[in-house]
Amino acid sequence: MEPGSALRRPTPAPPLLALRGISKRYGAVQALADVELEVRAGQVVALVGDNGAGKSTLIRVVAGVDSADEGVIEWDGRPVQITRPHEAQDLGIATVYQDLALCDNLDVVGNLFLGREIHRAGVLDEVEMERLTLDLLDMLAIRMPDVRLPVASLSGGQRQTVAISRSLLGEPRLVLLDEPTAALGIEQTAQVLDLVDQLRERGLGVLLISHNMGDIKAVADWVAVLRLGRNNGFFDVTTTSHEQIISSITGATDNAVTRRKTPGWEVQP
Amino acid sequence: MSRTWALRKQKPPGGQGAAGGTATAAGRRAPAFGAQNPLDLLRRRFHSGELGSVPVALGLIVVWIIFESLNENFLSPRNLSNLTVDIVGTGMIAVGVVFVLLLGEIDLSVGSVSGLAAAAFAVLTVNHGVPEGLALLVAVLGGTAIGAVQGFFFAKVGVPAFVVTLAGLLGWNGLMLYILGVNGTINIDDKGLLAMLTSYYFNNVAAAYGLAALGTAGYFLVSYRDVRRRRAAGVPARPLSEILLRTGVLAVISLAAAVVLNQFLGLPLALLIFLVVLVGLDCVLRRTRYGRMIFALGGSVEAARRTGLNVDLVRISVFMVSGTMAAIGGLFLASRVTSASQTSGAGLLLMDAIAAAVIGGTSLFGGRGRTWSALLGVLVIQSIASGVALMGIRTAVQFMITGGVLLIAVVIDSLSRRAQKAHGRV
Numbered sequence: 049m050e051p052g053s054a055l056r057r058p059t060p061a062p063p064l065l066a067l068r069g070i071s072k073r074y075g076a077v078q079a080l081a082d083v084e085l086e087v088r089a090g091q092v093v094a095l096v097g098d099n100g101a102g103k104s105t106l107i108r109v110v111a112g113v114d115s116a117d118e119g120v121i122e123w124d125g126r127p128v129q130i131t132r133p134h135e136a137q138d139l140g141i142a143t144v145y146q147d148l149a150l151c152d153n154l155d156v157v158g159n160l161f162l163g164r165e166i167h168r169a170g171v172l173d174e175v176e177m178e179r180l181t182l183d184l185l186d187m188l189a190i191r192m193p194d195v196r197l198p199v200a201s202l203s204g205g206q207r208q209t210v211a212i213s214r215s216l217l218g219e220p221r222l223v224l225l226d227e228p229t230a231a232l233g234i235e236q237t238a239q240v241l242d243l244v245d246q247l248r249e250r251g252l253g254v255l256l257i258s259h260n261m262g263d264i265k266a267v268a269d270w271v272a273v274l275r276l277g278r279n280n281g282f283f284d285v286t287t288t289s290h291e292q293i294i295s296s297i298t299g300a301t302d303n304a305v306t307r308r309k310t311p312g313w314e315v316q317p
Numbered sequence: 318m319s320r321t322w323a324l325r326k327q328k329p330p331g332g333q334g335a336a337g338g339t340a341t342a343a344g345r346r347a348p349a350f351g352a353q354n355p356l357d358l359l360r361r362r363f364h365s366g367e368l369g370s371v372p373v374a375l376g377l378i379v380v381w382i383i384f385e386s387l388n389e390n391f392l393s394p395r396n397l398s399n400l401t402v403d404i405v406g407t408g409m410i411a412v413g414v415v416f417v418l419l420l421g422e423i424d425l426s427v428g429s430v431s432g433l434a435a436a437a438f439a440v441l442t443v444n445h446g447v448p449e450g451l452a453l454l455v456a457v458l459g460g461t462a463i464g465a466v467q468g469f470f471f472a473k474v475g476v477p478a479f480v481v482t483l484a485g486l487l488g489w490n491g492l493m494l495y496i497l498g499v500n501g502t503i504n505i506d507d508k509g510l511l512a513m514l515t516s517y518y519f520n521n522v523a524a525a526y527g528l529a530a531l532g533t534a535g536y537f538l539v540s541y542r543d544v545r546r547r548r549a550a551g552v553p554a555r556p557l558s559e560i561l562l563r564t565g566v567l568a569v570i571s572l573a574a575a576v577v578l579n580q581f582l583g584l585p586l587a588l589l590i591f592l593v594v595l596v597g598l599d600c601v602l603r604r605t606r607y608g609r610m611i612f613a614l615g616g617s618v619e620a621a622r623r624t625g626l627n628v629d630l631v632r633i634s635v636f637m638v639s640g641t642m643a644a645i646g647g648l649f650l651a652s653r654v655t656s657a658s659q660t661s662g663a664g665l666l667l668m669d670a671i672a673a674a675v676i677g678g679t680s681l682f683g684g685r686g687r688t689w690s691a692l693l694g695v696l697v698i699q700s701i702a703s704g705v706a707l708m709g710i711r712t713a714v715q716f717m718i719t720g721g722v723l724l725i726a727v728v729i730d731s732l733s734r735r736a737q738k739a740h741g742r743v
Contacts, residue, residue, distance in 0.1 A: 133623070133625075134625060145623075147619070148620075149617065149619055149620035149623050150616075150617065150620055151612070151613045151615075151616030151617045151620050151621065151684070152616050152617065152684070153612060153615060153616040153683075153684030153685055154609075154612060154613060154616055154684075158609065158612070158613075159620075162609070162613055162620070162621070162624045163621075163624025163625050163626060164624075165606050165609055167606070170605070171600075171604045171605065172604050172605060172606065172609065175543070175546045175547050175550050175552055176550065178547075178550075178552045178553075179550045179551065179552050182552065
């Protein structure tokens with residue numbers, strides 16, 4: 049989104065991704081109920097909640113792994129259908145799953161281009177792929193010892209950056225990150241958070257699941273809290289305290305704003 | 318794809334120790350690779366579990382030195398020439414096994430399939446008068462079809478490959494015995510096309526020398542072109558000295574082989590075919606998208622699936638390759654003895670083929686291996702067999718030696734895998 053667009057148009061640009069009243073049920077379990085969420089370009093939205101709050105389900109719905117039972121997904125203000133992973137990818141939604149899904153035996157270049165290898169006369173063009181890999185890593189200011197080493201020999205943080213870089217090759221506009229810093233050390237966490245900062249500066253929307261309040265304070269612009277499959281608050285990180293967010297996660301407070309915005313809200317027993 | 322990124326390229330935010338960012342990109346890349354001396358590279362490779370064919374090459378040299386010191390006929394041109402023909406049958410089967418091992422699976426049916434192919438060829442040509450060329454085609458495609466069936470049960474039905482191919486081991490052996498009928502042994506025309514596969518030698522010395530020169534020159538040209546393209550693209554490239562060194566080693570080995578072969582009967586046709594198959598399938602594995610898919614599946618099925626790869630199709634196709642190569646190998650073995658019998662494809666053939674792939678450095682855990690490992694591994698196994706036979710020791714000793722070598726190979730595989738894990742996730 050160019051900065052000029054807001055000037056030319058009287059109304060603000062529609063959010064990149066907007067979820068309206070998303071519900072999802074697995075058998076007897078109501079995983080998501082009437083969830084609303086907006087992510088704008090150049091914004092990092094942290095999605096938090098206790099275990100079983102529906103964070104992963106929400107990511108799966110946006111990524112097209114699962115489809116919602118009810119509700120509308122809007123992309124650039126237009127309602128869209130996302131029923132399969134490649135439909136999400138075609139829209140420009142890239143997902144980095146918690147388990148990274150890297151092939152340990154392939155090198156960094158092989159992993160980055162897995163499934164979208166570049167050919168030259170029917171033969172893999174390793175030189176071109178390596179060049180693009182180095183360009184991408186340079187641009188993201190990622191330091192990698194050797195892009196021809198199998199990723200099995202990389203550290204956890206490096207593996208995470210490989211996974212995130214791979215998602216960027218498809219030119220996405222929205223990146224979903226599922227707990228990117230879980231199981232990482234302090235130094236490696238900093239690397240990954242730097243990368244998230246870069247995504248924002250490049251005008252991408254980021255939806256980030258995290259359990260770590262420190263990480264959220266460091267990179268997120270907004271925090272969306274889910275509790276028992278429902279919205280339980282949407283906070284501006286700069287003006288909200290840890291305690292407010294945590295009490296919203298644990299259910300110590302029901303957020304008055306969300307209750308007003310979502311009709312049919314009932315306090316869970 | 319990259320163009321948009323390049324347009325959006327901007328200075329990375331300062332203050333995060335990004336070490337120069339884009340400005341020094343080219344400058345940073347060059348030393349990152351150029352500064353490595355070969356010793357560093359080897360050490361790093363060991364730590365990352367990528368030793369490749371170094372252990373098996375050393376092992377082969379040790380085996381040769383031992384047997385030569387015990388019997389001076391071992392390294393005679395005659396024995397070595399026979400060795401290069403003897404390895405082809407088992408070697409072809411082992412190449413197919415490499416494909417299956419790359420997936421992290423196993424194909425236990427290759428021995429039986431090879432025997433069945435030989436029997437089918439013999440029955441078709443001798444009993445039914447089918448032309449040899451057509452019978453060859455039927456036998457090979459039969460192997461492909463068997464692979465497709467086994468692959469289907471593995472990929473689509475979800476039966477473990479171990480069990481599917483164990484059933485195949487029994488079933489296809491039974492079918493072979495059935496079509497061979499009461500006779501048990503069928504002799505193949507020893508002047509025919511099939512017999513020629515292993516009995517024809519290019520007597521002209523130019524053939525072996527030409528092949529050696531062609532192979533060396535081809536290797537150099539491909540490597541050199543790669544370096545030039547890499548330099549042009551600003552990507553780290555191997556130093557020219559390394560390429561010259563590798564080419565030199567290859568030149569010495571292939572020239573020595575040519576000299577030895579020319580001292581006996583010349584270049585064997587079987588060896589030529591085997592080398593062509595090895596080079597071709599090596600290109601498929603390392604240079605095509607299909608090969609990359611196989612490696613990806615061997616690394617992580619889930620990761621491969623998420624990139625949109627058709628997992629079932631690749632799995633079935635790999636078992637088809639394995640079945641095809643088993644049939645081809647069986648035909649070469651039958652050609653060597655000019656007959657198909659009830660013992661075709663039985664005995665230690667299956668074990669030898671799998672052992673050859675593993676000894677050559679293909680991992681049992683999937684995702685690591687090359688077609689060349691089939692050549693090196695089968696050379697080790699056949700060298701042991703040949704050395705033991707020359708000395709007139711009982712085969713019991715051969716089994717024990719081969720078993721020991723296999724154990725060493727698997728230990729190396731497991732250790733390098735462990736080293737890789739320890740190195741990665743500290």
